[in-house]
Amino acid sequence: MARNPGRPLSPHLTIWKWGPHMLVSILHRATGVALATGGAMLFTWWLSAIASGPDAYASFSRYVIDADGAGGLPMVTTLLAKIAAVGLTWAFFQHMATGVRHLVLDVGAGYELRTNRMFAKLTMVASTVLTLILWIWAWRN
Template identity: 30%
Template sequence: MSTKPRPKHLDLTKIRLPLPGFISILHRISGFGMFLMIGVMLGVFALSLESPQGYERAAAILTSWLGKLVMLGLIWAFFHHFIAGIRFLLLDLHVGAELAAARKSSALVLILSISLTAVMGAFLW
């Protein structure tokens, strides 16, 4: 039995992850992104509490196109992290751990997180 030699230098652009692996990486990215944004959001919140002028500045920040885009990203991160977290808890309980079920639940996480983000984004704009 002959096996291929392992590559010595991985070309990360040629590695194709299956959907469950991609969802797992997005779960980590969304959690890290929310963690990084805690300070920014607390800063905007503190600005809004300083004075009426601070409140107006915070409102201007959050209603700008960049502020709305950041909020939309945070909304997606929350929904994705929450739904993927439930999926991972179920996988820990061996619910849906078979390959076909894991692929379907991964697709469901992606569909639900994007759909819920679109609904909330419609309210945001």
Template identity: 35%
Template structure:
């Protein structure tokens, strides 16, 4: 007997568990961090080369849109860091039970968002 399988997956209707969401966000944040490296290196180089370049750097980051972009990069870093620690524990077979895996995934989301909010508020 053939199984009835959907011909077209509706990704909006598929409910992904929290550990799956954390895993996907870990990958997305890693890609975002990788592609943001040239911008971040340019900004960091501008802070160190001369006083005039430092003033240019301060003018660039004074724009609210740029601040939001940098806060987005901050979230990407914090989420990638927290999820990476979670995955290191999973690699050594700690926290593999279903309830523990769900709890640590929720903790990663909460911690990364709270730290982003706190640091973003302090840096704004």
């Protein structure tokens, strides 16, 4: 049957295909959960390590920030922490971008198919670019 491609496809339980709006919707939830669990725990652990004094912070730092040449476990955990840190900054920027998208949608704007699709893609471009800028800048300093 002839279908006008300009018209939206009605959401259906079995007939649908992935679109950027679905992807950023689930990314908003996934990044939110990641930040609320991993991010919040790492943040609080870091704060309590600072408050516990230089010795406690040194052991936190050795496992999370800088292994300081030590091999074995600290080398592995600091590498994992670096991956987690890059992941969490990307998750933060993605969640912030899709959050702003939600605020725009809340006022009733951006529901036109083309605009909605573009804004959804833009959140992923923004989060990737901001994460790259932040870490390249950190690495160069």
